[in-house]
Amino acid sequence: MWQSSDPAHAAGLRRSEGRVHIRAQRRWPDATTLRHLALHIPNALLSLLVIVVASFVLALVTVVPVYGWAAAWLLSGVLALCRPVGGPLLRLLYGLHRPTTGELARLRPLWREVTARAGVDASAHTLCVEESDAVVAKAAGGRLVRVTSHAVEHLPDGELAAVLARELGHRAGAHAWARLITHWYSLPGLHAWRLLRRAVLQARRRSPRTAALVVPALLVGATVAVILSYGLLLPVLAAPFLMAAAARGAELRADRYAGDLGLAPELTALLHRTADNGKKSPGLAAVLARLLASQPDHRARLHALEQYGAKRP
Template sequence: MTAPDGDPDSAPLGRHEGRVHISARHRGIDAATAVHLALHIPNALFSLLIVIAVSLLLGQLTALSPWAWTGLWSLSGSLAFWRPAENVIARLFMGMHHPTERELARLTPLWHEVTARAGVDASVYTLWVEESSDINAAATGGHMVSVTTHAVEQLPDGQLAAVLAHELGHHVGGHAWSALLAYWYSLPGRLTWRLLHTVVVRARERSRITAEVIVLALIAGAVFAVVITNGLILLLVAAPFLIRAVGRHAELRADRYASGLGLTTHLTALLSGPLATEGTDIEDARTTGPWAVLARLLASHPDSRARLYALRRHSERQH
């Protein structure tokens, strides 16, 4: 895509000159990833208890021992790094497809430019496209980088490169694989909570139990759980807020990564232009209802103003 002449938001993307030095390491674990994994330990342990309980039942019904079922579940997370499994996840669960020839012609030069600046082997990761009218992108699993069709078709080269660099930052920092593993290993616990919620709602609908009785029973159960666990169960309550806070910090780290690849101008143009309204639904909620603080604490991304401010501060420190 050719940028409109004289448009400051569509500054041309410079090209990497000279040799490309590929780093021996393509991904690691930064502070955001380490804290994110640590915060998911209570959820993972709760899920493990659920899996052991189910495995005991399956052990009675099948030839496999309960520990074999538990072991299979424990090892199942490694499938997140197996490319055939990623292909299934991308196509069936995320609605993605491999880029068409036209999309590939647009994405490949920009992806090679970004990875050359980063010293990363471009072939380590696989590009995907999601059919969507939104400007969005995602880094998933061990190797997937996806962008929406609207981003591919509408963004100038520099801004699209900034999007790709941001997602590469998630991979290099370990945010992508840790998020997928955390989701997978906390899934049994989440499904159990949903099942309990459904049971309580159905019981309420089919009986004369009042809402007050249910609330009192839940409070009594919560107090009992706090006492017998010496307060450790409170980590399950605080964890969602802390996890989202770490997630927002990871977004700012990915922005800094893209900035470090020389894409500050393009990322700034993106955040002040096409993504300028990101997070405005939370801003509206803050002025209209008491749930705004909760919505802000549970937001997965910082709003565009926060990202621009952090990016500007980062650039000032670099100079």
Template sequence: MTQPPPVPPEYPEPTGRPHQPQVPPPPYPQQPAPQTPPGTRPHVPPQYPHVGAQAPRYPQAPQYPDTSAQAPQYPSPPPYPQAAPPPAPDSPLHPHHINTDRGRVHVSGRQRHTDATAFSNLLLHLPNFLCSLVVVGLVSALFGGFGVLVVLAWLASGALVFHRPTESALARHLLRLRYPTPQERAKLEPVWREVTARAGVEGRNYELWVEDSDGLNAVAAAGHIVGVTRFAMNQLPNGELAAVMAHELGHHVGGHAWSSLLGYWYALPGRIAWRVLRAVTGFMFRVSQVFSCFGVLFFGLFVGGLALATISTLYGLPLLLLAVPYALAAVGRRSELRADQHAAALGFAPMLAAVLQKLHHQEQQAAALTAADGGAPVTETPVSKLLSSHPDYYTRLHHLQPYLQPTR
């Protein structure tokens, strides 16, 4: 038989306040609904959710990839092509490098000739030669009966231009040249052999010399001397070095070198006499200044009378001496153009144009350094242009254009 559940005991109320029954609070007065005018929709207040109601569920934010993960590897762009360094001057890849491995060489029967430039040079030195002859004649009068031998010895001394020991002394002491070392000779001789082979000239008739200079230059002197600077030998490709040598060979083949030296030699007594006369005249002028204006006037009358007597006696020939330097400079410029044409005809026109450009660049650098150091820039006047023995860069390059144009 089932027992009924136990009933909890009744606990007594706490003493103090008597137990009062709980009365519900009075209801709040209801606000009257607003009267809606006819023809309009009634106002419905918004229904706010209950405080205890569940909040609406918003869509979840998208999941972005973790940035700490490894980024995809994209292929790297191809590297830009780098400019290749220019080849060394002695590299076979240089555009002006030539092959000097030549077998048999054809030598022409005519090795030299005297062209119009050499003949003009000799003709223009004739006034200087006559003045020198007068000076030598006056000096030979001091030797009495042996004076004629002195004049004849001076006239025969011109043959020393073609004397090899005299040429060597001239190259060593006047031109400051030296013999090349075995290493330098091994570098110069193959290039010289190629130049003379193209020209049909026997290269052993000439001597190669070296000048210890950092400038780009070369020289053709006397009858058999071809000199190049150390800079040209070490810094130029062998094709450009060959162009320089071919240019100097053109001076020898055309007779420019020996005619210039011969004219200079026979004009030397007149040049020495002129310098002595200038020194004496300058000394007399300084002495005349001591006697104020009267001494200067007397000196001017004396020198003017002497010059007038000399000109009238020699039928005005001394006046030609004033024009000789300008004419000789013009002939010198023409001989340089002839030597350029000789080198270009042997196939060295592009190399020679590159050498001329380097020479022009060196001149511009020298002018810029002079201006940077505060020096006065060298301005070329019309007189200096007329007295220049070498044409300017643009003139020489203009005369090379027929050889630089491609053949059809």
């Protein structure tokens, strides 16, 4: 395990040996990314429907035509991916900050070694810190590499390097990009659903009789919109399970990426540190929780890393 954050040399990591350099390997969307994008197409279509309806209303009070508002929404996702705009926007949305002097002194040598092993330009990504007690942060998207303050302050060097390697793995497979773009294009539909739910609650509070007529109509309209977006009711019911499976696949691929960089022992130690050893209640609820979980079971992750047991540098 790495125990030192000395910029010149990290104990236990021989910089002259064990370099992997996976430049020739995939740097494009992998299978899990493509599945993630495909599963979120209906969400984007539902959001587009919301935007079109809103555009008709806005076109009545502004000089911008309907297609102008719709085109602006479509182009906004591309703008969010641009580094000069996307970086500050994502830091604001997720509450991230640039590393302090002390945090940067801890992160920089580890990040440089991880990117050197992968054959990646370290300056092409921006390190950001999230104030959180969690060990691992969710991928932020764009070119941001997101770590938690708890990880920076408490993890040994090797395990912190494994966290950084997994973040790099998410970017190598375009997982973070896919999460960002699907989240962005799902926002109109999500906000429309929240407004609908709020309207239903207010209608029930103000006039139960009116709600008895309005609420079913709104629910039927929302159901029709969802079914039209997804095509069939069965895919609607299956979508959450398929999305969760795609998310778990992305996490396992990020684990393998870290393993390819020779960090399987450190990642294994991290998984043991974060494993939930409490007793899990059996039954249908537990099965559904596992099927809807976005994180793989730690035992499955440990089993996948066993093949790298002899690759520790």
